[in-house]
Amino acid sequence: MEHQPIVAELKGITKRFPGIVANDNISFQLRKGEIHALLGENGAGKSTLMNILFGLYQPDEGHIEINGEPVVIDGAGKAIELRIGMVHQHFKLVKPFTVAENIILGNEPTKGIEVDIKSANVRVRELSDQYGLKVDPRFRIEDITVGMQQRVEILKTLYRGADILIFDEPSAVLTVQEIDELMEILRALAREGKSIIIITHKLKEIMALADTCTVIRRGKVVGSVNVKESSERQLAELMVGRSVNFQVNKEKSKPGKAILELSGLTVQGEHGKAVVEDVTFQIRAGEIFGIAGVDGNGQTQLVEAITGMRKANSGSIKVNGKELFGASVRNVTEAGVSHIPEDRHKHGLVLDFTVSENMVLNNYYKEPYSRTGILNYKAIDDNASKLAQQFDVRMSSIHTEARQLSGGNQQKAIIARELTRDPELIIAVQPTRGLDVGAIEFVHKQLVEARNAGKAVLLVSFELEELYGLSDRLAVIYEGRIMGQMEADEKNEEQIGLMMAGNVMGDAQRHTV
């Protein structure tokens, strides 16, 4: 790649936000036809840097050169003019509009005073075919899959003639198969001579895809490496600034008495069909019990039933011997159940509240946080400062809105709140979704420590590696039923795979023999 010309260069970029230096004297070079990964932890300043290149933010210091010419990019319009396109992590698509309408928006072909939607459809179809994107211009955005929505975003940049394409965490919202398709598309784009920047913290994708990788840590560039001559481990260490443990260290569990006992738990879905059916299992003190399964097989409803968020139809839910069937969320919480929810924005945090307020969401009504119905903000703030320090939650202040935190820090805040309540049972659903390796390591360590301290942990995850690494025992769920339970051991991998596809334990064994 070194012989290719430089198409974009950022020189000495510094950007400050109140209380934080997001980018500190960053320099960055992009060459024609390369796939350049921008790696960094959640909140390291990658997105800020790319928003500067795309003109959404103005740098406080430094400047930008495109094809060797110094430029001032004072808005997205200017960036488009310079043939820079960006695919944002949260898609910028108008849901009720069609694919073609979204693509032409701002650049509409017209016939007389009318928008010429016919020629737009033709043009979009041509572009889609040229890059193998398989997008139908006439569909409405709200009716198509997330993967296709992303391809619409790619088409939006291509339609505007972009030569430099920026992707902000493109695989975060995709399924495994969609990620493979995306990688193919990115390679095809690079072959056509497009220069691609991909913001990510997924090391595997970088190794598989990128030519060059620039690593940012706490707002500074710590290195730019040729991916072929590097390794996952080296990149991880550059990113977090210390050696990273990919393996979870844990001793063999010494389980105690049963903490959670489910028997015959059945939950009906919206259409009267059972989404959780006759589920029976036990989790003992001091063990991590994993639930494996493909997304959408009743995991969400099972967890909602245990935590009291959804009414179960029959069966029994006992925590520490106390029956919690039909109990309210508060009763469940007070019985010693902590919940690290799947959707941290919807169920984990009130995004418009401060971090400090979020830290007491499930015990604000107790002393010392309130007395006779009046909140005691001093106690609430003290609690938040203590937890933030203990769990390394990084933010400009405990009075920052939870919305402003990076995903990793939001998750740390939730974990801090849930683990310090001294629970009996911890329910963690997809606890490392969207986090970088450093944060994943942290979350895993916290869960194992809780288990070593004698807590029962229910772990729901779609990632088998995580389940093998953390769990002591595993159950596989398929269409709401438990297909079997076993020791968490990679030796059982094939069997687990078969069970995830709907074979019950006996059948699975027959296949493996």
Place this chain on the structure above:
Amino acid sequence: MEAIGLLLNTTLVFSTALILVALGGIFSERSGVVNIGLEGLMIIGAFSAAVFTYFSSEWGFGGSSAAWFGVLMSIVLGAAFSLLHAVATITFKANQVIIGVVINILAFGLTIYLVKSLFDGSGQTENLSGIAFTKYNVPYLSEIPLLGDALFKTYPTTYLCYLLVFVSWYALYRTRFGLRLRSVGEHPGAADTVGISVIKYRYIGVILSGAFAGLGGATIALTTTYDFSHTTISGQGFIAIAAIIFGRWHPIGAAGAALFFGFAQALRFQADLFEWSQSIPNEFLYMLPYLLTLLLLAFAAGKSRAPSALGDPYDPGKR
């Protein structure tokens, strides 16, 4: 037969103002700005129409030119007044609902004050009979049985209203302007990142709502009440908002809903034509349009889908 024709004709006359105001509201709300100041903007329009029609006639404008001048001024002043709303809510990101309420109160107080100062302490303007609009029969079309009576023997403003429903639909769904305006109301971030000015389109949306609401108010003063007082506009702006919601923010849907509400208003004037209806107390008939609005919104509007960004000031820095 004749009674039905007359009833439909009255329906159209009453609906005209509602339709026009609803169209204006659609432009504002489709751009993402809630406009509950429509009532106040209508008051400004009715007042401007009554005052300028009267004075321009005094100045020597003959025939219907005085009324048309009044209409023009109601559009201009309605748009100008809505600029207050735009500056407060778009530039300064003030709460849209509160500003709407302020517009309503301000318009009410201001116009009554001005009427009293212009007309020697009287609570209403001079009567406009003779200089306001008169009904115009469209040649040939008005000869059609029933339809002719219902549709083609009416005021010029009503014909203008038919046209504007179509023009609004065309502008919103067929032109570049409409696509951009709607995108700003659905997902301003998407519009911004493709270089569309969210602020510009929201200003246009709000100003159009002022112009349309001004025109709507003018039609009431110039075809129904023939003067302006504090009772000239009594809730029609709010009924127009109901028509927008019930019509799903679509010009033709809203026009249909406005026709329905107009029909309810027309009924009370036609009630004495039928023997069976004469026994209904007048008060109930007066209640009817408001009651229907309430019922329709409570039971039928649940499925209605508002523009996604309606009511949210645009803040590009927000995650």
